[in-house]
Amino acid sequence: MLGKLVRYLDSVVARDPAPRSRWEVLLYPGVWALFFHKISHRLFNARLFFLARAVNHFSRFMTAIDIHPGATIGKNFFIDHGFTVIGETAHIGDNVTIYQCVTLGGSNPTNGVGGKRHPTLEDNVIVGSGAQIIGPVTIGKRARIGASAVVTESVPEGATMIGVKARSTLVTAETYSKKFMPYGTPCREPCEPAPNQRVDELEEQIEALRKEVAMMTQALGAAHEALERAAQTPSEPACKGV
Incomplete structure (x- = not known):
């Protein structure tokens, strides 16, 4: 258990140059939101929906991050700052990074059936601040969603999306970077x-x-x-x- 926590804290330090130690990371609202989500998610799977919601509301009050108890989250998920909303049927893979004010929102099905209505983020995805990803779309591995982009369609693996409505820069992530890219987009060289x-x-x-x-x-x-x-x-x- 302690080893998993240390590995998680190290993964955050590797993506964020601000903390001087692991102890600082323990004060991050995203870390606490993820901790509370693990509790609420277990309660949700046990069909203790009211208790799951109670933990969720307490977490939102403490961290300004709203993660529905039904959302599925993989390893080393990092929310940098708060004011993020993640819907019930969202599925998040491993090593995903989300910055502040991001929404993984749901579509409104015309047939009245809930089903899968929130996004799926595959491994190593980065979502920039203010981005809105709406509906049961899939964001491919290592894709980057630029700040304030609005994504309503699936994104191929390694693509970088910017704008409203989001469009590809036609520069794949593998072309310009093999390592972690803060905020999801290259800053030194223009994409367009x-x-x-x-x-x-x-x-x-x-x-x-x-x-x-x-x-x-x-x-x-x-x-x-x-x-x-x-x-x-x-x-x-x-x-x-x-």
């Missing part, structure tokens, strides 16, 4: 053209169109003047002296 670069390109295109319109307007003006001069010039008779 910068917004300012795209704005500059659009401004150049607009300026080129303005020049073309100006040239066309000038040519039409010259042609109109030539027609007016031709109309004002009297025509000579075809046969002189007639």
Whole structure:
């Protein structure tokens, strides 16, 4: 038991440079939320639903993290900071990292049957702060969900997703990193053209169109003047002296 706890604390230290020792990690709200969830999950599986909910509510009050007692969580799960919500049918694999203000939310089935309605996060997934993953989608192994992304479709293994609605950066996790990547996205190298670069390109295109319109307007003006001069010039008779 103690060995498992030490290995878990070491896995957190490996992903978070802030703590100076394992003792600091023991004060993390995510660690306590996971501890309380283990209790509530056992009560839930024993069909002691009210007691499971009571432990869940106490945990949410103490940690600002709401993990439904029915959620299934693997090894070395780390929630960095609080204000995270994990739904009942969510399934989380091993070595998953979630940052603050993340929601693993459920869809609203039209047939009225609950079933699997929350996401599945496979091993080594990283979810950035503020991300929303909605519905019974699957986030593949080593996938990265960028901060504030909204994911409503399954994500392939190793992909990096950003934006609303989330789209792939087309740069797989294996391409740029073999190790842990904080917040789920590479920060030094851009995943896609910068917004300012795209704005500059659009401004150049607009300026080129303005020049073309100006040239066309000038040519039409010259042609109109030539027609007016031709109309004002009297025509000579075809046969002189007639």
